[in-house]
Amino acid sequence: MTLYDDTLTLLKELIRNACVNDLTPDSGQEIRNATSLERFFEGTPNVEITTLEPRPGRTSIVATVPGTDADAEPLTLLGHTDVVPIDEPKWTKDPFGAEISDGQIWGRGAFDMLFITATQAAVTRAVAREGGLRGTLTFVGVADEEARGGLGAKWLSEEHTDLFSWKNCLSETGGSHLPVTDGSDAVVVNVGEKGAAQRRIHVHGDAGHGSLPFGRESSIAKIGEVARRIAVADLAVAKDDIWQGFVQAYRFDAATEQALLEGTDPAAYEKFEGLAQFAHAVSHLTIAQTVVRAGQAINVLPSHAYLELDIRTLPGQTNDYVDDVLRTALGDLASEVEIEHLISEEATVSPTSSPLYAAIEKVYGDFFPDTPVVPIISSGGSDLRFARRLGGVGYGFAVHAKERTLGETLAQLHSHDEALYLEDLELTVAGYEAVVREFLG
The missing domain is CATH 3.30.70.360 (Alpha-Beta Plaits)
Structure with a gap:
């Protein structure tokens, strides 16, 4: 199977696990997705797996691929595993069926953000199978992002600060396009x-x-x-x-x-x-x-x-x-x-002068030649703010086809009939593989 096939198979399973976070302490039950991810990494050499939960069932998983050079920059991929509730009568698709039709995969979390989470896990496993890169690569399947991280990234950043590096982090979402008035293109990256x-x-x-x-x-x-x-x-x-x-x-x-x-x-x-x-x-x-x-x-x-x-x-x-x-x-x-x-x-922002941002710019340039990369901030929140508070940098990264505007991608967030174009999944898999190798290799 290809890296894309592995990612798609995992994405379907993550959607079907239905880890719905309704903001109550015992909802989410991300242990289902953590178990799927643990099984996904099972038997993979060169990877260290840790699971943690501040409350029964609210499980986060950490998969670390040690680098070959202790002085090289590390990279951490933060992918949350919980999803928001649904209003089922207003869906025309099974919200947890992971159905594929019309060139898209449908389901709660398909866009926010399980497609990125599955991609991050698949790329991490591929790097581990190769024996690692110069810098340490860590994937974190994080619980409770949709409730502002109290049982997920916030808890990890406060109670297990040194379990993995917060210095350079990637998470949701980025990579969509601006409808420039003259018909040209611009691709956005979330910096804050x-x-x-x-x-x-x-x-x-x-x-x-x-x-x-x-x-x-x-x-x-x-x-x-x-x-x-x-x-x-x-x-x-x-x-x-x-x-x-x-x-x-x-x-x-x-x-x-x-x-x-x-x-x-x-x-x-x-x-x-x-x-x-x-x-x-x-x-x-x-x-x-x-x-x-x-x-x-x-x-x-x-x-x-x-x-x-x-x-x-x-x-x-x-x-x-x-x-x-x-x-x-x-x-x-x-x-x-x-x-x-x-x-x-407080609001958080990462600089556009970091080595990780430079790697992102290069990868976007390879996908979309001669296209400006435009830093933006998000009107909502993400787990990246915890990295920034600890002195690290964090960027939202994915890759979408030129037809997918920023407005179209924002409209998918927490929507009925949430869906992701398979073309964008394929692009994002290639994008993560490229940026990980560019930054760590």
Whole structure:
């Protein structure tokens, strides 16, 4: 069998194991995929296998192929093995059937990110069978990524920091293309991701009987005004090189480019068409109002209400910065609210000057000659942030056919009828084999 055949066979098995993470501690049960991966490596020489679980069934697997030169740079491939839940009535395919039709493989996790995980494992096994390369290669099948890594990469980075190297890491996703206005091509590589600064805004009012509202301060009316003011907050556009490079890669007319880089015309984002929401997200602090709570009984005036905000920060935007933005938006209401911090994680970005990034650029250049490589940040999160926090670099890497735009690949994430083109699986297998040999060999 070819390396691609091995990868496809493993991918089918990983999808069918249905390791669904619904964010509860005992969901996921990634032990099924860890067992499949352990069996996949069984009998392979030159590979050291370790399995770990912080909670029964929440298993991560580490496969290490020692290098022949202790001083050579190491490389770690981080592939998560859990998937998000499904709404089965809205699928037209069996979500865990790994069906192949119309040139695609269908199923939850086919795109996010089991195709990369299977590729990483297959390439690691192939390198082990050859006896290894100069640098040490490690594959990690990680649990719990979809719940922000508390039982996976976060736990590994805190409790087993030295089990494998975090210095140079590859994970999801990268390798899709930008629909450049003049018809030319550009391929993207994920170099970072936004941070999280979740907030809960509390307000208080007067309690009382629902039949006697006159003269009482309504906590519901107050939280509504809080929500309105936050919704119209003036949020500054990014001024970093990544946003500038992303805009310039599109080759817009001068007026559009200026409006986007200076943040003078929100309507200019429509020029990105299907990527308008993504472009806005990676160029701004975003504040999504997602949960509001007040009251218990219909005949009781609630004295307390709260609003939850899913806030995503750009690199350099601290907790203090976020709180200042909120207080400025609230104006004279700021003194009447309590701002509670929930999950807070700073944005992380890796440089484009590292040897690993240079290897990625070379491989993309081999696949797509004379095509610019454009660094981008993700509006969501990945396990790569834990590598960056430990001083390493981390990049999202895959290879997609030129027809697969960034907008199309983003649309696959957590979608109904999730699918991956087999052509992209074949390209990604070749891409990982190339980048591993380029960097470690």
